Amino acid sequence: MANIVEMKVNLHCDECIRKILKAIKKIEDIETYDVDxxxxxxxxxxxxTDEQVIRVLQKVRKTAVKWDQDNQTLSAT
Incomplete structure (x- = not known):
């Protein structure tokens, strides 16, 4: 069964988004991905897992934390 991992990441420019997409595409066993x-x-x-996504994003110098859907705020990881 597929897991859904949602992360809060600072997406302030096109270069950041490009780096994030490139890093995510390298994760094995992903089905879909989306950047909002x-x-x-x-x-x-x-x-x-959350940890896999966080680790990949850290490699491109992005800080990611788990997304809290209830109130759309950050939750501690």
Whole structure:
């Protein structure tokens, strides 16, 4: 069964978005991914964990934290 990983990431420019997409595409066993620039939200579905996505984003020098859907704020990781 596919996991849905949602992360809050600072998406302030096209270069950041390009780096994030390139990094996410390298994750094994992903099914879909989406970057929402309005909400600064990255969503990845597939056989992935929060930790895998955070680790990949850290490699491109982006800080990511788990998305809290209830109130759309950050939750501690």
């Amino acid at each position: 620039t309005q909400l600064n939200k990255v969503t990845v579905t597939g056989n992935v």
